[in-house]
Amino acid sequence: QVNLVESGGGLAEPGGSLRLSCAASGSIFSIDAMGWYRQAPGEQRELVARITSGGSTNYADSVKGRFTISRDNAKNTVYLQMNSLKSTDTAVYYCNAGRILVPAESHLIEYLEVWGQGTLVTVSS
Secondary structure: EEEEEEEEEEEEOOOOOEEEEEEEEOOOOOOOEEEEEEEEOOOOOOOEEEEOOOOEEEHHHHOOOOEEEEEEHHOOEEEEEEOOOOHHHOOOEEEEEEEEEOOOOOOEEEEEEEEEEEEEEEOOO
């Protein structure tokens, strides 16, 4: 069993900053691309930022220049630094891993599209 556990959400004022973390729990062999998605009330879930295992990144246009995604492969953790927050950034933020390999007795178990439980980010004065 493998889980993604997010932390760092909360309330921030417009123009403020928050840092989200997402750690994979369990015995991990490797994790492919990881990403942050968000879903605002009444809206579809959308990609915010994504990072490959090699460190290549891509961002939604709405967050370019304000958000930074990074990862620590040794800690199986991905981060999202959010600066210059706007009210339109208010949403539940979800961590995603495209593929996680977990060692078993003599083979690797593959988990695809693993999601965290979500963490609420509210930007309001």
